[in-house]
Amino acid sequence: MIDGWAAEAVARLDREREDAGPTPLRDFPLPEAWGVRLRLKDESAQPTGGLKHRLARALFAQAIASGRITEGTTVVDATGGPMAVAEAYFARLLGLPYIAVMPKKSSGAGVERLGGTCRYVDPPLAVYEQAARLSEEIGGHHLDHYRSAAEVDWRGASLADELFGQVGDCPRWIVAGAGTGATSAAIGRLLRARGLRGRLAVADPENSAYFPGWATGAPDYATGMPSRIEGVGRPRMEPAFDSAVVDLVVPVPDAASVAAARHVRQVTGLAVGAATGTNLWAALELITRMRDRGERGEVVGVIGDAGERHLATCHDDAWAAARGLDWRPYAERLRDLLGEP
Template structure:
């Protein structure tokens, strides 16, 4: 049992989860004659605007209940983007100082708005060593979210529980991206623990280690190259990624991710990031296979990065062209498959 500050901190996390409520399932339009339904589980409705919100909450609960964080502990992590923002949000909720160590060219504005501090380092791969060094120097705790994500209990109050409660009937496929790998592991384990008939697919961008690592059965596979798609893909197989519960990993070209993100915006109005495009492209591959085999049923894709900031990234021609991502051929393929827009 835990008591005192730790008990109150966990209670705050539980209340935050209850107050946040359930994120929506959004319909993605497909031709009715196909007999296949596609829905998007939209984690962008979380308070920090993305899928990392649940993970950050679970990480804080894990390190608090294990005694690694106590009242007043400074939390340090090597991270940026949505993960850093989500961690800063929960650190503020719990009254804990927070420092995000991130590459020099990153923007820490979201962290700073939430009262956190950013430490910028170069080269980018130095963030891990600097976060560990800094936390030891100041007597803080290095959260190390890629490692800690592997410890998170996947049972109870998780994305998987909420999703299956919404669906009623298990879909044929659930499609997720993989950053830490914690989300795919939680959903895959839930499918197997309950003996559900659905299958799990992971959508993987270029340069990521997950597809080749899964395909070859090499748990230590590494590409050494960073993903260009924010939020998904890793240069190494992370500890939280459980390849044994993944039925399929779908490699997705980065330019296809950009085209699919733009298509989502056209048909739903959501300014999603390229990671949602990665998921949608993989989901449509599975939908097309079902259609061609005459199978009926549902595919659900977990998304979590809708936000106006993406209007200046994958929805901006200059941004995509500056990264050598020619989305136009993939946009043509989507139009041929689904029709206009």
């Protein structure tokens, strides 16, 4: 039987979801003659400003309902960036201590602003072992979001459910990035469960295992190299990634992701992260193929990470140069494609 604290905690998560409301679909301008409409699902409108917000909420709800998180439980996870911020947000909402175990060179400022604690680990791949060990030592709960995302009960609140309620007629393509892989899996499964004609493409950055793993059919494919694009790409095929529901994986050069992120900012004013650039570049590849075949219709992509902090990352020339990312040739290709001066 669920106890009083757990019932109130789950109700609080449900109220938070209702208060947050649906995130908007934003039109991205394309030449009218193409006959293709591109819309971006703007997950940066979530309270923590990113795509990981929904997953973090679902993970907390499931762990509470199953009794793994109880009143006062310290929640631990091996994570950084938007996922760590989202988890810290929900831990504070529920009055729970939270510890993010992350690589030594990461910034935990967002977690600490929300009252969480950061433990820094070197080498980076040791974060998983250290998070599991720490959780056991203190009697906490290891959220383990990469594994847990494969099992999470979205309770009707996934991006996929919301998206299909907004778009009306199903788009020809839906384009998503893959971190844990949970979002693309939810979209792909819903497409098939409802018998919709739309197809799912995953946009994948350099060093990620998803494109080669999908292309070769190897569920345990691993590159062993971290993605340079925050929020998407993994050095291994994660349990939540469902290759069977993915119609196409589009590999995207990291410098192209930077150029496309900058282009989104020029068009919309949103300082998106490079992961949104990855998504846009893949969407435009698909749209170009549609245009060349004379196909009309709609493509929907995802903005998952807009925020002022990205002005110091992919929108900053010095940041890009320090990582060897020459985005200018790709920016020129975008201008030529879209007929811009």
